[in-house]
Amino acid sequence: MSRVRKEITIPEARKFSEVYNTLRQNWHPSHTFTFNELHDVFKNAGFPCTAVYVRAYPKYGLLIHNKRGSYSFPAEPVHFNVIRQCIESVRRSSSKKNQKVTAPKPAVKIQNPALNVDACIAFLKEKGYLILKIC
Numbered sequence: 616m617s618r619v620r621k622e623i624t625i626p627e628a629r630k631f632s633e634v635y636n637t638l639r640q641n642w643h644p645s646h647t648f649t650f651n652e653l654h655d656v657f658k659n660a661g662f663p664c665t666a667v668y669v670r671a672y673p674k675y676g677l678l679i680h681n682k683r684g685s686y687s688f689p690a691e692p693v694h695f696n697v698i699r700q701c702i703e704s705v706r707r708s709s710s711k712k713n714q715k716v717t718a719p720k721p722a723v724k725i726q727n728p729a730l731n732v733d734a735c736i737a738f739l740k741e742k743g744y745l746i747l748k749i750c
Contacts, residue, residue: 632695
């Protein structure tokens with residue numbers, strides 16, 4: 616199973632920033648997109664485009680959420696550190712959700728240890744074991 620890196624290097628963030636700002640310049644700020652249209656635009660450009668990312672982009676100012684299912688690009692360019700923070704936060708939150716949490720097993724309390732030892736010895740003798748010394 617491959618591990619998803621949580622951190623993005625500065626050169627990677629700059630590249631994502633160039634891709635994003637080029638996409639943003641190609642579309643007028645009043646143009647609205649559906650999720651599927653945004654997915655196609657981002658995917659063709661090589662920018663993260665899953666539903667989790669698209670839902671996080673308005674929080675960081677990468678997209679403007681106009682109404683349900685309608686998004687648009689902001690008029691101003693976005694700094695590469697903002698894109699870096701957004702992608703890292705999505706990766707951290709998704710990796711936390713994917714971790715399996717196992718509950719600790721409750722300890723079994725022995726009420727009378729002498730009875731359990733005797734029962735265990737009797738069980739072993741029934742199975743044919745030879746018990747020489749009780750520890």
